Amino acid sequence: MTKTANTDHPILDLHARRYSPYAYSDQPVTDVELQSLFEAARWAPSSYNEQPWFYIAARKEDAQQHEQVLSCLVDGNQAWASHVPVLVLGCYCRHFTRNGNPNKCAQHDLGLASMALTVEATHRNLFVHQMAGILPDKAREIFQIPDDYEALTGLAIGHLGDGTDLPEAIRSRDSGERGRKPQSEFVFGGTWGQAAPWLS
């Protein structure tokens, strides 16, 4: 199945093809693929080039670790993510290394890196389903995450599957249509809430 976005304006196929599946196949993600995915994240931009992103990554072959990352997801995500070949926690550092000042863009910059990773994954026919539903305190305990760092997201990475191993209620989510609000509701000119004049 593919769920190519029905776009209002032309965009890269890499953007249009990307979505967040629930159904993954058993096909492993190779080490070489993972290296390229995190290399893409590595070259993302960040405030003062701080690179405040950190990832805890587990392949299904690393059974114990995979179980551990899985246990840091909320139940609703564990229900579909247990068979995903690679599970990752996305973390950030609250302060700048250079001077200890708060980094107000740390979460944002984790997002930049994770999106770069996701684009690279799409290019390699891999899919990434990011999750807000994780248990940061449990992750801190299990992986000994220091105080100044925090797990914010989960990332499920692998090839598309047919979903036969999933409960019907979850499988059906993969067949839902992808929707977005129009640009006029989030691209403003002049003042807040006023669509930019060049949109139409």
Added chain:
Amino acid sequence: MTKTANTDHPILDLHARRYSPYAYSDQPVTDVELQSLFEAARWAPSSYNEQPWFYIAARKEDAQQHEQVLSCLVDGNQAWASHVPVLVLGCYCRHFTRNGNPNKCAQHDLGLASMALTVEATHRNLFVHQMAGILPDKAREIFQIPDDYEALTGLAIGHLGDGTDLPEAIRSRDSGERGRKPQSEFVFGGTWGQAAPWLS
């Protein structure tokens, strides 16, 4: 000038070519290009598909608005950004529309959208320089940003220039090498700080 990243593993040319320039040419960004850039942002993933990102965007042709966005940047950024063809403020909403609950991933998801926009820009030979150095309170006042929303980043968008209009101190920054820490310092397995075994 190009500053292609010296990568440790193969990645999309779109990632390797991207960087954050200071020198922009006067060549305008067309409306069609802008529509595609924000369309890429539009299709980014977000927690519960909330799409918590909002942008205030000004073309140089919209002189008053461009001045206004420029005035929301810190002095250090105003020094090079005044001639950039398109200036944008990246904003987010703190709460979910559906239930009013706090959205802990709102800043992160703005990052996802802004990176998608940046990849699309690179594909179109445009460059994006994101900035943490903005004045959110001034932006709130000028653009009447409601309480539940906040400006977090600035984005300078345009074609590369030769920098002849820039002070030498700024121009020289464009010639600096791009550097990143190795993956082993941010991709962990097993426990925090321990490089994932499949990296090497």
